Amino acid sequence: MNALASEIVRDTSAVSAADLAKGGHFSGTIGDITTPDPRMVCREVNVWYGDKHAIKDVSLDIGNHQVVAMIGPSGCGKSTFLRCLNRMNDTIDGCRVRGSITLDGQEIYDKGLDPVPLRAQVGMVFQKPNPFPKSIYENVAYGARIHGLTNSKAELDALVETSLRKAGLWNEVKDRLDQPGTGLSGGQQQRLCIARTIAVSPEVILMDEPCSALDPIATAIIEELIDELREQYSIAIVTHSMQQAARVSQRTAYFHLGDLVEVGETTQVFTNPRHKLTEDYITGRFG
Ligand SMILES: Nc1ncnc2c1ncn2[C@@H]1O[C@H](COP(=O)(O)OP(=O)(O)OP(=O)(O)O)[C@@H](O)[C@H]1O
Numbered sequence: 001m002n003a004l005a006s007e008i009v010r011d012t013s014a015v016s017a018a019d020l021a022k023g024g025h026f027s028g029t030i031g032d033i034t035t036p037d038p039r040m041v042c043r044e045v046n047v048w049y050g051d052k053h054a055i056k057d058v059s060l061d062i063g064n065h066q067v068v069a070m071i072g073p074s075g076c077g078k079s080t081f082l083r084c085l086n087r088m089n090d091t092i093d094g095c096r097v098r099g100s101i102t103l104d105g106q107e108i109y110d111k112g113l114d115p116v117p118l119r120a121q122v123g124m125v126f127q128k129p130n131p132f133p134k135s136i137y138e139n140v141a142y143g144a145r146i147h148g149l150t151n152s153k154a155e156l157d158a159l160v161e162t163s164l165r166k167a168g169l170w171n172e173v174k175d176r177l178d179q180p181g182t183g184l185s186g187g188q189q190q191r192l193c194i195a196r197t198i199a200v201s202p203e204v205i206l207m208d209e210p211c212s213a214l215d216p217i218a219t220a221i222i223e224e225l226i227d228e229l230r231e232q233y234s235i236a237i238v239t240h241s242m243q244q245a246a247r248v249s250q251r252t253a254y255f256h257l258g259d260l261v262e263v264g265e266t267t268q269v270f271t272n273p274r275h276k277l278t279e280d281y282i283t284g285r286f287g
């Protein structure tokens with residue numbers, strides 16, 4: 001081997017994962033996937049739609065009293081991963097999920113586990129507000145009735161009020177609880193959906209682009225609300241808005257083509273991304 005060749009060999013062997021990352025290749029998640037106090041622990045999660053491998057070996061903790069933002073280009077698997085966390089993917093034909101996801105130590109994909117109560121423990125707020133075609137009161141009371149959470153009308157009334165208060169909607173609707181939820185503004189409807197989620201005492205709240213159908217004022221109200229909800233719940237939010245991720249989250253996870261490329265404290269990910277793919281995305285070079 002000549003001198004140059006041996007130099008190249010030495011150079012190549014010295015390439016670290018971080019160097020590779022700077023070249024824009026994926027070679028394993030960069031950053032700390034764990035949190036000191038995890039509510040949910042996801043390990044080597046894989047998802048396929050038929051032959052399409054949509055989530056590849058993703059491992060990530062969902063921390064207690066923390067908001068984790070999931071960002072990345074369209075189609076990278078954010079919604080798919082979020083849906084793994086409360087087994088919503090079960091409802092999609094041809095979708096297979098492998099790997100381990102626990103909630104407070106309990107494997108949520110255990111065969112014997114009923115996904116219906118799981119979806120109360122791990123609630124979901126969707127992109128488009130989707131109140132039921134029922135009154136404001138009934139929208140919030142619905143889950144509590146199904147899950148048998150209250151014993152009397154007075155208890156149910158109190159639960160509806162508390163949930164609407166936590167969702168920051170009570171003062172706007174207290175005089176018209178019997179009117180249809182669909183008659184509220186988009187931002188109010190989204191807060192109604194959050195109240196409905198809260199009413200069944202979740203531990204984790206999943207939000208898939210919860211503000212994308214809202215104007216800036218309604219968005220600001222929901223963002224403030226997310227910050228307050230963090231005191232009681234763990235939250236995972238998918239967003240296309242980098243500003244929103246920076247404003248509401250403590251941790252950020254960057255997905256690319258089904259891989260979890262980088263995860264870290266939000267300030268670090270946005271000010272000093274360690275992976276070239278993350279850097280390209282947050283500086284607007286693609287996505
Ligand atoms: N029901 C489905 N059947 C088949 N393929 C699907 C299905 N849902 C998603 N996919 C595919 O899985 C991949 C990940 O999709 P997903 O919706 O999770 O992406 P996303 O990051 O949420 O995108 P967006 O930002 O556009 O919402 C994509 O390639 C998508 O086409």
Ligand SMILES: [Mg+2]
Nearest residue numbers: 078079080208
């Ligand atoms: Mg999506």
